[in-house]
Amino acid sequence: MSNAFLIKYGEIGIKGKNRHLFEDALVRQIKHALRPIEGAFQVTKEQGRIYIESLEECDQEEVTERLQCVFGIVGICPVEIREDQGFEQLARDVIEYLEANYGSKSLTFKVHTRRARKNYPMPSMEVNAALGERILEAFPNMKVDVHNPELMLNIEIRKMINIYSQTIPGPGGMPVGTSGKGMLLLSGGIDSPVAGYMIAKRGVKIDAVYFHAPPYTSERAKQKVIDLAKVIAKYAGPIYLKVVDFTAIQMYIYEKCPHDELTIIMRRYMMRIAEHFAEETGSLGLITGESIGQVASQTMHSLAATDDVCKFPVYRPLIGFDKIEIINISEKIGAYKTSILPYEDCCTIFVAKHPVTKPSLKVIRRSELKLQEQIDEMVKTAIETAETIVVEAE
Amino acid sequence: MQVYLDNSSTTKCSPAAQALMAQALCEGYGNPSSLHQKGVEGESYIKEARARICKTLKAKDTEIIFTSGGTESNNLAIIGSAMANKRSGMHLITTSIEHPAVDSPMKFLEEQGFSVTYLEVDQYGTISLEQLEASITPETILVSIMYVNNEIGAVEPIDQAAEIIKRKNPAALFHVDAIQAYGKYRIHPKKLGIDLMSVSGHKIHGPKGIGFLYIKEKTKLKPIIFGGGQQGGLRSGTENVPGIAGLGQAAMESYDRFDEKQERLYQLKEAFRNGLAQEPWAHFNGKAGRESAPHILSLTVEGVRSEVLLHALEDKQIYVSAGSACASHKPAPSRTLQAIGIKKEYLDSTIRISFCAENTLEEVDYCLSALKAVVPMLQRFTRH
Numbered sequence: 001m002s003n004a005f006l007i008k009y010g011e012i013g014i015k016g017k018n019r020h021l022f023e024d025a026l027v028r029q030i031k032h033a034l035r036p037i038e039g040a041f042q043v044t045k046e047q048g049r050i051y052i053e054s055l056e057e058c059d060q061e062e063v064t065e066r067l068q069c070v071f072g073i074v075g076i077c078p079v080e081i082r083e084d085q086g087f088e089q090l091a092r093d094v095i096e097y098l099e100a101n102y103g104s105k106s107l108t109f110k111v112h113t114r115r116a117r118k119n120y121p122m123p124s125m126e127v128n129a130a131l132g133e134r135i136l137e138a139f140p141n142m143k144v145d146v147h148n149p150e151l152m153l154n155i156e157i158r159k160m161i162n163i164y165s166q167t168i169p170g171p172g173g174m175p176v177g178t179s180g181k182g183m184l185l186l187s188g189g190i191d192s193p194v195a196g197y198m199i200a201k202r203g204v205k206i207d208a209v210y211f212h213a214p215p216y217t218s219e220r221a222k223q224k225v226i227d228l229a230k231v232i233a234k235y236a237g238p239i240y241l242k243v244v245d246f247t248a249i250q251m252y253i254y255e256k257c258p259h260d261e262l263t264i265i266m267r268r269y270m271m272r273i274a275e276h277f278a279e280e281t282g283s284l285g286l287i288t289g290e291s292i293g294q295v296a297s298q299t300m301h302s303l304a305a306t307d308d309v310c311k312f313p314v315y316r317p318l319i320g321f322d323k324i325e326i327i328n329i330s331e332k333i334g335a336y337k338t339s340i341l342p343y344e345d346c347c348t349i350f351v352a353k354h355p356v357t358k359p360s361l362k363v364i365r366r367s368e369l370k371l372q373e374q375i376d377e378m379v380k381t382a383i384e385t386a387e388t389i390v391v392e393a394e
Numbered sequence: 395m396q397v398y399l400d401n402s403s404t405t406k407c408s409p410a411a412q413a414l415m416a417q418a419l420c421e422g423y424g425n426p427s428s429l430h431q432k433g434v435e436g437e438s439y440i441k442e443a444r445a446r447i448c449k450t451l452k453a454k455d456t457e458i459i460f461t462s463g464g465t466e467s468n469n470l471a472i473i474g475s476a477m478a479n480k481r482s483g484m485h486l487i488t489t490s491i492e493h494p495a496v497d498s499p500m501k502f503l504e505e506q507g508f509s510v511t512y513l514e515v516d517q518y519g520t521i522s523l524e525q526l527e528a529s530i531t532p533e534t535i536l537v538s539i540m541y542v543n544n545e546i547g548a549v550e551p552i553d554q555a556a557e558i559i560k561r562k563n564p565a566a567l568f569h570v571d572a573i574q575a576y577g578k579y580r581i582h583p584k585k586l587g588i589d590l591m592s593v594s595g596h597k598i599h600g601p602k603g604i605g606f607l608y609i610k611e612k613t614k615l616k617p618i619i620f621g622g623g624q625q626g627g628l629r630s631g632t633e634n635v636p637g638i639a640g641l642g643q644a645a646m647e648s649y650d651r652f653d654e655k656q657e658r659l660y661q662l663k664e665a666f667r668n669g670l671a672q673e674p675w676a677h678f679n680g681k682a683g684r685e686s687a688p689h690i691l692s693l694t695v696e697g698v699r700s701e702v703l704l705h706a707l708e709d710k711q712i713y714v715s716a717g718s719a720c721a722s723h724k725p726a727p728s729r730t731l732q733a734i735g736i737k738k739e740y741l742d743s744t745i746r747i748s749f750c751a752e753n754t755l756e757e758v759d760y761c762l763s764a765l766k767a768v769v770p771m772l773q774r775f776t777r778h
Binding site: 214215216217218219251254255 | 701702703704705706708709772774775
């Protein structure tokens with residue numbers, strides 16, 4: 001069993017002069033992801049490759065599972081690392097490796113050698129042919145197939161020699177922390193955690209804000225949001241979650257404004273408050289889980305009315321997704337079961353029976369004038385009394 | 395002030411029960427089935443508890459089987475008696491306001507080919523004895539009726555029901571879910587004509603995870619859990635010695651100063667009812683006074699969702715129960731409230747207040763003023 005992993009990364013390999021920044025971030029994220037696992041790991045980067053070596057026995061599956069949550073990783077290869085003691089020894093090592101991993105299975109194979117160390121005495125093609133011959137001798141059941149091999153045996157000749165044949169897909173994307181920070185409007189639903197995941201995948205660090213409306217929403221609803229933040233944190237790292245008490249504002253809007261405009265006006269105030277926190281903590285944009293036409297507040301008219309109050313860009317990674325596509329991602333990232341727990345959030349409590357679907361900016365702005373008297377004070381209080389929770393993955 | 399008014403959900407464990415449990419856990423750790431001294435010591439806790447329980451029921455010590463709680467007791471009584479007696483008939487009778495721990499086993503038996511009659515109730519949650527009498531056939535093998543309804547505190551006419559059952563079909567068994575009644579009423583099953591009776595520990599200031607089933611001697615029952623043959627083979631599994639010890643202590647205590655405590659509960663309940671008599675938004679479900687259980691009040695608050703009211707009271711450290719757990723996505727209105735025919739718009743606006751004898755009139759006053767302050771505020775915001 002090998003106790004080392006070779007990490008392949010795609011996109012960040014082409015980042016020119018910034019490349020080392022991306023690689024360093026990836027190394028940092030890998031180290032962070034492995035921290036909860038028992039045992040010590042050494043993470044090193046070398047010529048376009050990152051190696052993880054376990055210094056003690058480790059649970060390979062657990063390591064793989066953790067690494068599959070690290071954005072920027074394209075492939076995870078359990079690798080055998082041997083010292084270069086000449087071709088004869090390499091051939092013996094390869095036979096031993098195949099014996100241990102594949103036994104006497106009859107497979108078609110191909111040897112693929114890469115010579116990063118150009119002073120190795122044999123060229124790659126020769127190594128391929130010579131090793132192929134040895135393998136055919138040792139395993140009469142195996143056959144060569146250079147076009148569609150069942151087993152792709154990779155030999156990389158570097159300072160040491162790497163032998164690997166399996167590539168477990170990583171999540172792709174870019175290492176978190178290489179693309180700035182965004183403020184996610186997180187509710188207890190299905191969409192917003194997925195939106196957070198998708199933006200984090202592009203290397204963005206995530207902060208979040210949740211609007212709490214006691215006694216209309218319960219402690220359990222809040223706990224649910226914290227649990228969802230934990231799911232995102234598994235991929236995005238620790239999340240600073242702001243919990244805003246929104247009840248007073250919500251009720252004030254309810255009393256003063258037409259009820260069919262409630263949701264839109266409420267969302268405009270959520271955006272204002274989220275933007276305030278974004279500015280305060282250095283986020284570069286807001287992130288929401290909206291998708292065109294999903295509900296009344298997500299028609300193009302409604303989104304325009306919401307955006308009207310934002311200076312910051314609003315990122316909506318799910319904008320063109322159908323619900324079922326969103327659910328699929330939610331299940332994949334492990335959020336779905338939590339998202340469907342039946343605790344109400346503030347968005348579902350004060351909903352008009354027939355909310356406006358094509359709000360006019362002019363009308364909405366005019367309705368908001370009715371709030372003039374107290375709203376600024378209320379927003380200020382909501383911001384000042386917000387609770388900050390640091391949410392870490394489990 | 396912290397006011398716990400959710401005693402029908404669960405109660406605080408009595409200090410003496412806690413102490414006895416700690417002792418049983420630390421010193422009486424022997425397996426009651428072991429032949430050595432340690433086993434005998436463990437067993438002695440069970441014997442003591444059983445004796446204490448039997449005294450409250452005027453029952454024999456062979457008539458008590460310990461279970462993991464009320465749910466298991468109900469399951470064992472219903473499924474166990476149906477399986478043991480199916481050759482005599484495949485018909486069962488129960489009510490439309492039972493707890494899910496009775497209702498779900500009934501549904502399970504329906505899937506197995508039994509037929510079940512669900513008795514209707516009136517606006518106060520009381521069954522009709524005429525309908526009971528008419529429903530009993532020679533095929534009937536079991537009648538299961540709850541003593542006290544857990545949501546509205548309705549008290550069923552158990553003694554008259556028993557008389558009717560034994561007259562119409564002497565072979566039919568009579569099971570009573572007494573989980574909300576034990577400790578609140580003096581119940582002598584033999585005298586009342588009850589064959590099987592379920593009780594739970596944590597509703598009477600005992601621990602969770604323990605309960606018992608009274609099984610009148612010579613009642614035919616099949617086990618639903620199989621294993622090492624403990625408790626006469628009816629309930630395999632090493633006995634939960636600390637739990638049983640705690641249950642025995644709590645059972646004994648609940649019949650200490652019994653009349654005084656019952657009186658007190660009625661006082662608290664009446665004070666609560668009277669305190670809201672002038673409020674147009676307050677409606678109580680079920681009968682008033684001594685005709686319903688001493689500790690349960692079902693209150694409908696017009697125009698306020700029960701869950702919201704629950705959280706608003708929680709904010710003032712008052713703990714009650716929502717009459718029906720109902721979320722916007724998954725409406726599952728209470729069967730009891732539906733069965734008594736309360737208005738549809740009230741289904742989701744009903745809370746349950748349930749007392750224990752340790753509650754005080756000051757606590758009731760505190761809760762009343764909280765309600766009067768909070769309700770008009772919450773009524774301003776209703777769902778469309």
